[in-house]
Amino acid sequence: MPDDIGNELPHALNVLWGRAKPKGRGRTPALSLERIVAAAITLADEEGLAALSMARLAERLGCAPMSLYRHVTGKDDLQLFMLAAAPGTPPEFGTAPADWRGSLTRWAVELFGVYLRHPWIAQLANSPPMDPGQLAWLDAALRSLGGTPLDPRARFSVVMLVLHYVRGAAQLLTSIPAEPEEGADRAYAALLTELADPDRFPALARAVEAGVFDPQAGAAPDDDFRAGLDHLLDGVGVAIERAAGA
Amino acid sequence: MPDDIGNELPHALNVLWGRAKPKGRGRTPALSLERIVAAAITLADEEGLAALSMARLAERLGCAPMSLYRHVTGKDDLQLFMLAAAPGTPPEFGTAPADWRGSLTRWAVELFGVYLRHPWIAQLANSPPMDPGQLAWLDAALRSLGGTPLDPRARFSVVMLVLHYVRGAAQLLTSIPAEPEEGADRAYAALLTELADPDRFPALARAVEAGVFDPQAGAAPDDDFRAGLDHLLDGVGVAIERAAGA
């Protein structure tokens, strides 16, 4: 790993990959990158990404806005750090687990939980993962397929498929307020009932009528997620059997 | 369809669903909602979502920034209009096409094209679709499954699965600059080669080594997309056969 890695890379990546300079003497830092990132994550979790401003973050940390810039080159940089830190560590399993489906399911469910806890991740992640945090998750997912006969390209394709599904499902779920809030908009289901004109949107109208959008009685909120995931993994199973037969 | 539909809804939705008031006399409008939305879409396409500001939009339209607010209540409103207009109309097929797989594939490929032409859609769409434009796409996808034995809930689940995949794949593709641009960062593949330490990320290192991230010689850019889509539809096929057998 040569040390000229990121001459043109965002500052955050250089730090995350351990190329921080060993600063010695000087004033004792009252702030630290870890504290800043942790506070930023908490703020985004509690009040949404739109509420995350340098000023409000500084307020929470009890420091002046400009103090943050000693640890972070800018807001983009901060957001990269947040993306790397928030997901935590992926589930552990060996290099070639016997039960690929169980492993990958666990991975997906845990990642789903991450997205639900930090909905802003989905709004932020526009660039491909390049930090150690996200690459660890990616590696874990690839490892879950280590015991299958799939070739590397197919494995990656499967992992991306699962990743996109997890992300999309979480984003959809967090964007729909579960209950008709006191003040604002009625429930999504009720709205669709009014808007889905059977002449204009026949299939949609039938779905609404069948109660697809009504909250399921006694169902866990991630039941729909699990059902879709199972469809998806059925397809992966087909590909695996095909590769095994070939 | 009662006319008190959207007392608490965003202004854009009321307009889109045809509840615009029949204004009569007055000064002849030099601006129109259509022109504003079209210009906003062009701007976002050409310079990215970040470059879309009311001031820059007004500049392009040759009007003062505040003039826009006569047609749109705010920037959020404008973005709703953009989301409704940009996708255009979905592919046409009957209520119960015989070839569900062909229909759904066509739908997915066309939607993929929409996302590639307008990458900002993926960054914007945080709320569930409620405008006629997006509901038309949703309806078309549901119709593609009209001839299958899947129940309504399963159909919706499948459509969401495809939608999430299309969105995620397009977002990933547009976020990676194909070639190492002159100025900035090297290609993603080269970067991963340096960062994927085999001890820390064994599965990822193996994938990199196998050339998963290298551009395929003589392959269309959407080949990877089609491959993933086929995996996905295999899973749908399994579900359909299961439902047919039951």
Next chain:
DNA sequence: TACGCATTGCGTATATGATACGCATTGAGC
């Protein structure tokens, strides 16, 4: 034909936010 007013266009002002720049502060090592 001329007038009145509804409706649009826009100038001004304000609030919020990101961040460049440079000075003040402080504490570890000499």
Next chain:
DNA sequence: GCTCAATGCGTATCATATACGCAATGCGTA
């Protein structure tokens, strides 16, 4: 105790969204 590097932060600037109200304008009507 002194020095100086590194931190904390005050001030200023620029971009942006948008409230508010006046000015411009042309249709319906007298």
